[in-house]
Amino acid sequence: MKKVLVLGANGATGSLLVQQLLQKGMNVIAIVRTPNTLKQLIGAQVNLKEVEADISAISEKDLAQYLDKCDAVLSCLGHNLTLKGVFGHPKFLVTDAVEKVSRVLESINPKRKVKFILMNSTGNSNRDIPEIPPLSQRFVISILRLLLPPHVDNEKAADFLRLNISHKHSCIEWVAVRPDSLTDEGSVTHYDIFTSPTRNAIFDSAPTSRINVANFMTNLVTNEDLWHEWKGKMPVVYNHV
Numbered sequence: 454m455k456k457v458l459v460l461g462a463n464g465a466t467g468s469l470l471v472q473q474l475l476q477k478g479m480n481v482i483a484i485v486r487t488p489n490t491l492k493q494l495i496g497a498q499v500n501l502k503e504v505e506a507d508i509s510a511i512s513e514k515d516l517a518q519y520l521d522k523c524d525a526v527l528s529c530l531g532h533n534l535t536l537k538g539v540f541g542h543p544k545f546l547v548t549d550a551v552e553k554v555s556r557v558l559e560s561i562n563p564k565r566k567v568k569f570i571l572m573n574s575t576g577n578s579n580r581d582i583p584e585i586p587p588l589s590q591r592f593v594i595s596i597l598r599l600l601l602p603p604h605v606d607n608e609k610a611a612d613f614l615r616l617n618i619s620h621k622h623s624c625i626e627w628v629a630v631r632p633d634s635l636t637d638e639g640s641v642t643h644y645d646i647f648t649s650p651t652r653n654a655i656f657d658s659a660p661t662s663r664i665n666v667a668n669f670m671t672n673l674v675t676n677e678d679l680w681h682e683w684k685g686k687m688p689v690v691y692n693h694v
C-alpha cells in the first residue's frame with residue numbers, strides 16, 4: 454500500500470485530494486494546523502492519519518518520522534485570502550515547505566525516488582522552456598510580483614523544484630501542476646493537460662475545477678506512465694470544454 458503525505462490537506466483542493474487518494478487505497482498522512490478539520494470535512498477514515506502541526510513550525514525530526522517510507526508528498530498549500538494570510542508571515546509559506554520537505558527527505562535518504570507534487574498556478578511560467586506569456590499578462594504579473602507576496606511564493610516554490618531538486622536532490626522527482634481559474638464542481642469531469650498555458654492567465658482564464666486538479670495529482674501518484682510523461686515539468690490543467 455502506498456504511503457503519501459499531504460500538505461494543505463484541509464484546504465478546498467487538499468481535502469478533495471485526500472479523499473481521492475484514500476479512494477485509491479493509499480495510506481494518507483495529512484498535516485493540518487487545526488485538529489480534526491479534515492475528519493469533520495470527510496469523516497473518519499481508516500487509512501487517514503491527521504497530524505496536527507504547522508508545516509512552518511514542525512521540527513525536522515518530527516517531519517522525518519512522517520516522511521519515513523513515503524512514496525509521495527503532495528502540496529495544496531496556499532496563502533489564506535485574508536490580510537494576514539496574504540501579507541503576514543510566513544511570507545514564503547509554500548517555498549519554505551517545499552525546501553523543508555526536500556531537506557528532510559534528503560536527510561533520511563529514502564532507498565527509492567519520492568514524488569513531490571506541487572499545486573502551482575498558470576500565473577507562473579515554466580522558465581525551463583520557451584514559454585512566453587502574452588505581453589498584457591507579463592505586465593500584470595510584474596505588478597503582482599511587487600504587490601502580492603503569495604504570487605512570488607508560488608514562483609519561488611516552482612523555481613526551487615526546477616533549479617534545485619532536478620540537480621541536487623537525487624531522491625526526489627517532481628511535478629508542478631498548474632490549474633487556471635479554480636472552481637468547485639461535485640465530480641471529476643474531462644480535463645485537458647498541456648505543457649504550457651494556451652490562454653492568457655489574467656485576461657482570458659478558463660475554469661479548472663479543484664476536483665479535477667485533485668484527480669490529476671492522484672493519478673500522478675498511481676499511474677507510472679503519466680508520471681514519466683510529466684516528471685520535471687509544469688503541466689497545465691483546464692476543464693475540457
Ligand SMILES: NC(=O)c1ccc[n+]([C@@H]2O[C@H](COP(=O)([O-])OP(=O)(O)OC[C@H]3O[C@@H](n4cnc5c(N)ncnc54)[C@H](OP(=O)(O)O)[C@@H]3O)[C@@H](O)[C@H]2O)c1
Binds near residue numbers: 546636
Ligand atoms: N484561486 C485560484 O483561482 C487559483 C488558481 C490557480 C492556482 N491557485 C493556487 O492553488 C493553491 C490552493 O488553492 P485552494 O483554493 O485549494 O486553497 P485553500 O482552500 O485556501 O487551502 C490552503 C491550504 O493551505 C493552508 N495554509 C494556509 N496558510 C497556512 C499557514 N500559514 N501555515 C500552514 N498552512 C497554511 C490552509 O490551512 P488552514 O485551513 O489551516 O488555513 C489550507 O489547508 C494555492 O497555492 C493557490 O495559489 C489558485
